[in-house]
Amino acid sequence: MATMYPPQFSAQTESGAERLLFGELGRQLPAEYTVLHGVTWLSRSGGRARDGEADFLIVHPRHGVLVLEVKGGGIHREGATGQWTSRDRHGTQHLIKD
Secondary structure: OOEEEOOOOOOOOOOHHHHHHHHHHHHHOOOOOEEEEEEEEEEEEOOEEEEEEEEEEEEEOOOEEEEEOOOOOEEEEOOOOOOEEEEOOOOOEEEEOO
16 A cells, blocks of 8 residues: 555545545555655746646655646547547536647
């Protein structure tokens, strides 16, 4: 069982996909793994400060670090037009530009 930080997901986490993955990573990864959820970061780009958040950092002493951004909902591609769309947790459809 992986070490999870924080040990339980926050009650403020709205994403069902993140909640599901949090539990599965904790159960399925061996003890050598450490999983960090909701990691905030700061950087500079073009002389300006930026901030962001990574949904999960999965860390292993030999294999390194994997950063995961979790998306719930569904993805669809219309074969005739090649247009991709996503459907969010509320059922709203969004065009995917790239």
